[in-house]
């Protein structure tokens with residue numbers, strides 16, 4: 001039976017996870033993220049769990065096994081959405097050799113956001129270390145600059161949102177995803193969506209582009 005398979009790709013803070021969830025609700029397919037897969041590690045042999053606890057990165061083989069197990073569930077029969085997979089060319093090859101069949105309809109949706117916008121989105125984030133409230137300099141400013149609205153504590157930046165960390169994450173994203181985008185493009189499966197709009201507008205573009213592709217009608 002033919003399935004619809006959607007890959008959602010995008011840089012940090014592109015909102016690809018949110019878009020994957022919205023599309024999942026819209027089409028009634030499960031959205032499977034790499035985080036979800038890792039939470040299933042409990043189903044795997046002890047040696048994997050020990051490796052994770054020791055802080056080792058999860059190797060491709062493990063991720064592929066986890067995905068294969070997840071896709072054996074009946075809810076993926078008519079379609080599914082992957083968020084955060086594949087993250088390298090070895091996972092890409094696995095997907096096209098062991099998961100995707102000739103009957104499947106596949107699209108990779110790139111939620112495109114410029115590096116500058118990623119710096120704006122992540123670099124503008126602030127949080128209150130006292131009460132945990134989250135802010136953004138542009139999108140959700142506090143009433144008084146640098147001060148929490150709720151407890152008047154001084155706002156801070158998370159270590160992950162520092163420019164050098166953002167630069168590293170962007171570099172990794174481009175290094176790993178650009179070659180995969182070329183492969184998807186060659187297969188005629190890449191759809192690029194403008195991610196620099198509000199969440200609802202991005203979702204509408206996703207639905208509209210998929211309607212053109214395989215007659216997935218807007219509901």
Ligand SMILES: [Zn+2]
Pocket residue numbers: 128129130131132133148149150151152153
């Ligand atoms: Zn606070």
